[in-house]
Amino acid sequence: MRKTLFLIGFALLLLPVFGQVTGTVFDENKSTLPGVNIFVKGTTNGTVSDLNGSFTIDVKKGVVLVFQYTGYQNKEITIESPTEKLDVYMVPDVVNMDEVVVMGYSDKTKTEVSSAVAVLNSNQLKDVTTDDLGSMLQGKVAGVQVVDATGEPGSSSQIRIRGVSTIKPGNQEPLYVVDGIIGGSFDPNDVKTVTVLKDAGATGMYGARANKGVIVITTKSGSYGKTTFNFNASVGVKIADQGNLTMMTGPEFYDWSKELYRDPETHEIDIIKFYKAYPKYLPDSNYNWVGNGFQPAITQQYNLSASGSSKKFNYYVSGVYVNEEGTFRNTDYQKLNFRLNTEYRFNKWASLRNNVNVYTNEGSYYDYMDMYYTYLALPWDNPYTPDGTLKYIDGNTPGKWWSRDKINPFHTIDNSEHRSKGVGIDYDLVLKLKFTKWLSFTSSNRLSYSTDFSHDYVSPIAAGPYHDKGYVREQQNNWRGAITTNLLHFDFEFGKNTLNGLAGIELDGGSYEYLWNEGKGLPEGFDVPSVASSELKIGGTSTIEYFNSFISQINYNYDKRYFLTASFRVDKTSNFPPDHNTAMFPSIAASWLVSNEHFFKNVSFMNLLKLRLSYGVTGDPDIGASRFMGLFSLTSQYNSNPAAIPFQLANYDLTWEHTNEFNVGLDMSFVKRVSLTFNFYNNITKDLIVLVAQPLSQGFESRWENAGEVTNTGIELNLDAIIIKSKSVEWNFGVNFSQNTNILSGIENPFYSTVSGVSQIYRNDASIYTFILPKWLGVDVQTGAPLWEKVNDDGTKEPTSNYKDATPQEVGNALPDFLGGASTSLSWKGLSLYVSVAYQYGNDIYNYTRRFMDNDGHEPYVNAMVFKPGWSRWEKPGDVATHPSMQNADLSTENSSRYLEDGSFLKIRNVTLSYSLPRRWVSAMKMTDFVLSLRADNVYTWTGFWGQDPEVTLAKGDWSMPGVTDFKYPINRQFVFNINIKF
């Protein structure tokens, strides 16, 4: 034995099979490059280049060393002699074709991808300071519409991928996949990449749930080599962005009120009569409700993470703390998020990944009525007494309170609470087994639990319906889910052919419980339900959903020139009747990498040309359980006995919505500087699940049916360019554009959706979300009366001042014609400037708030908005005016196209100025990176929309209609200072 060892040792000395490679990594400017990942291909043996770009790694002869650095092409070097000293020059690349695209069930290199996907890495995400990933995507991906509909702390944005394909209420957000498993939670700080899957070639794998698009999130994992730390801190101030909305001051509203006293005969203001009702001292009272209700707020975010690896083990651990004050009185949000990602390799063929994400949050949200009153309270009323305490006002309070509603919203806000708390945990366990060279198995499993709790409390001190009684309501939501995905993967290579794929099953189940209780009669100062002494009520419900799926995919490519991907998925869900609960979702995608053809070798100006084509079927089962059954609801009672109320008409034919998606695309890159991606798509969603209106005289409003189809057709364009790239200066520019056309067809009768009297029509050959309202024609020049358009039976049109005669017409649409964004970054040495913009064109917004703020004397005691330049009120015959005479304005504020406005905008989303400290300073501090930056978000918006910010909800819900704005929480303009340190 000893002899043998000796012999081996001797041999080693003679032939350097094992050894240490040392070297230095340089960038294209021959500067040393620290932080480059260096590892032996096919192993976890790796290291990172140090501050001087140098590295040392233990290797044996013949292995391939891989050099990886974001923004640069991967470099592979075969080690001929383990003792050599290497100088490695990294080549920057605008399109890194070897970059791995994480697509959920499978990962592919960019070369192999045959479908429309967009990838964003963490550097492209972290410009805007927010706790919401959606906001970070705004304007960055063609085909993705992100709406920041509210600025409430802790809120999330709405995302629509390639238009809107479903018209039923409820969830319209894309499917999220975190670390390869459907669902899950994450903090934006922990995100490494975001992949947006846009066509069926990619989303087909998610079959039944994919027709609203899929967003695949990958969280960070252990880096190679020794432990590195990253610390990030942001502190800033935010200000409510009221857009073009300015409420009137005391004197302005005084002048506005004078119009109420314009004599209908003489057309002069009867000032004597006016002064009788409105004392002359009034305009001296000038309280700024909006200015005081909304205050600058502090926002803070801290993140500390560590990552590292050893031969068998790698880990990433991260903690995030977010503390956001809200701009509106008494609103805030705090969050703590912890993530631990580890991977353990037992041996060459087995590994186990454990990912845990835990979060807890807490915040104060706002009450709609408090905001409503804050905007509408008159400047002549002051919420404070002269000694600085808040006034108590109710209907019987002596003395004058001018505002229509006898309430002091600040008093209410300060004597009430609207708090929420949440906890969530996701635990992932992924087992990977490599049976043979070509066959492997993965079992991905996740357990999820989340709960949130809300507490609404109104003190007995507050005025209003709970005065003297107090009110408390608490609600609890629990969600528990489990999912397991078990896949066999195969991978063959023979000659120039590559064939790989997977097949397996997925089982998914979740249960949801909801509980609430409320009570009144609270002792002052106490706010839990158990002290409530009267009107105690409880409620709650629970539901369960199951999914079973079969998943398969085959990928083939020939010589990295011709690519083919086909997938087939079968889904079964408990949401549909037994005869219709199973559906099949096939897809196929092909691409031709023209630039890899021999004949292309000589084309020097173009280094990439790829053609893509895909077709497939995806679905949407998102309607909740039991929507097909004939049901009576037992949630009522009569005289304290159970009562069953007709609730739902049966439809045992109800089944999935499914979308046939077609995509053709082109990827190009010129002179390694300019890259261009183009996509055209045509998505036809059939068997729409809709609530088809029933005659009310049946006792039901509607019935769930499959009816009609929506076609979304569009183009997407993405252009990135490196304009200047020299040793010290770099200037990049990117722009994206997407256009989408939406058409509804195949429905029997047009139907309407109405919220607060504003209607949208769903009819064949029209886009969904089309407003149908009486058409406003302005003001009668002679009488000052409002004018609407009446369409007679014979098609002729005439103006009418009688609202009842006005014909509802299609007057606009909530969906934009096109949208997108652009960004540019300019850097000089350590200094860099980044600017991004987002734009949207052609959508209409129904400004519901103007029914109150822009009335014609119907609501004389609510504050009015300052007129848009060009608006005027009719005073006397002959006046060409936009606003009717207050004396002749019957029903003028009723819903009509008067309040429908163009919602187009161009917004400077973000400006960031950052400074990276010189490397030698940083090294002196024993760090690898030190970046200081100043960021400004939502800097400026150009829009003709005369209201709050023009980003308006696209959600279809109980109180919300797409494109209708109604006293929203204003979005934030914020200025943030950020430090990022790596060591």
Place this chain on the structure above:
Amino acid sequence: MKNKYKIYALVVLIAGGIFTSCSKWDVTPRDQISTESIAKTKDGIINVTNGVYALFKDQVMFNGFIDDNNQYLRQYFQMSDFASDDIVCGQVTTDPLYYSFTYTHSPDQDNSRFFWYVAYKMINGANTVIDIIENSGEIEPDQTVYQILGENYFLRAFTEFNLLRFYAFLPTVGNPESDPGIILRLDPAEPAKKARATVKESYDQVIADARKAASLMTMVRGKEYASKEAAWALLSRVYLYLDNNDMAIAYADSVINSGRFSLETADSYPSYFPNAITRNETIFLIAFTQQDNRGKFGSIASMIYSDGNSGWGEEYASESLRDVMDEHLEDVRWKYIDTLYNEDGSVHKKNGIEVYYITKFSFQDGDPNLSSPVMFRLAEMYLNRAEGYAKKGNEAKALDDVNEIRKNRGLEESLYTSVPAGQTILDVVLKERRIELAFEGHRTYDLIRNHRDIIRKYWGYHITGIQVPDIDPNNPPSGYPGLDIKWNDPITLYYIPSDEILANDLCVQNP
């Protein structure tokens, strides 16, 4: 290597195990019951019947959400009495209740759409029970089952009648043979689209249903539920609307002579409405428990009364009604009009209108927003009978019935011995009826069916476009449009909701 295969086998086993164990495809809701399951038990039909009663008071989801404003009985009272000369509007509002004051109805107004919808939901519930009992063969008939069946016939009749008042010309106003009435839904399985029956056919159905109800009900379940007497009371009311005085008198007689009820006295009347559930004058009411307290945003009381915080308190007893009552300040019926005074003793004004709160829907359990609204009470039977006698020319009997009411309302000293000069016996009866049944949903239709105009020559925001300084306390308004509404003016009709017309092209719209 052996270990490796063991692990493979284990993984495959676990995966297979999960696959076979987790497949439950018949998920049924936890708080809803399927239509098929209802028919299987007596409990099922009782629950559905309770559901029909509950719909009078429930805030039901409509257009995808629950609007606190929307409740059948709230609309029932607002849509009838706010159109009358008993209640004045003190505040312009975007709530569609305003259109009842201004008579500017539209097919899209929320309150009317909701009322129509819930009325037919009640009818659907009633039809479901009737169909199960009469056709399914699953339920063994006994006295309780017949009682339940009768209650459902009653509920259908009452609901149909209430729809007819809002959406069709009254039989004494138009031409009942040809005027469109309501859509008669009698079978839960009939096609979705159906035309309106004529007014005559509709009233015939109400009568048939109410009669059948009376013949089936033999139990006394409490005032919260329908009874034989409630069906008779309904028949008396309906026959009055049909101008069939003999039948109106006959059914009023049946109720009065049943011995189940007695009039409240002058002493007990002031506490009657808050406690109507336990009082003998009540024939039928809709029970509201603490659970059903709808508060400021949804109670019937909140628009007409406020303790400062409890309600909006924007509509008041009208000057017209108070003038009629001013003759007798000792009348105990004043107790349900609560004047709001300023510190200096003058009557408080809101937007220039004097605040006379109405309290017929308050103070059950002391709560300003809680009451169990009375649908039928004995006083109405006396007044129905009086009206029948008056129209038949039997002055003496008519005055007897009127006096019977007055005796019990603190007016023992002011009984009629003859018809006062300048008035007819019908004037006397209708005046008493106005005071006695004020705010209970009768006044508008009592005027119209008797060919009397609705005259509202008092200040209030039923006059559109006026401002506070326009209000001249010393002179009644004149020259404004809409002060008087002609009894046969089609604007007294509510429009059939647009939802119905759009989804049911057989249904014609009102003029």
